Amino acid sequence: MGNVTFIAPPFDVERVIKLEPRNCATLLALAREVPWPAHKTCGQGLCGACAVKVVYRDPARAAARVVLSAGEKTLLYRAGRLTDAEYRARDISVYPALWRLACQYVVEDEDILVFA
DSSP states (O other): OEEEEEEOTTOSSOEEEEEOTTOOOBHHHHHTTSOOGGGSSOSSSSSOTTEEEEEESSHHHHTSEEOOOHHHHHHHHHTTOSOHHHHHSSSEEOSSOEEEETTTOBOOSOEEEEEO
């Protein structure tokens, strides 16, 4: 079973959501279950307001490569979350952290920290 831990400045404690395997929920859908700043976004990958930093607790997963969709990559670049080199690269190393759009990131059976 995976754990998603949301961490944001308005919280005085961490918010943890335990996931069943193959839940197939996006980070944004999970964030709507707790008081989280990303809940007031378009939810369709058009505005970029739900950009979050995802840190993997599993070293093997952290060493993996992530391929962003063209739309997600463009929004993250415009928001200053990706460097020029990351924007031009086909895939991006996710270690130690990677910015993602919460509405586009489908959570798998994994342990992650999510920072607003």
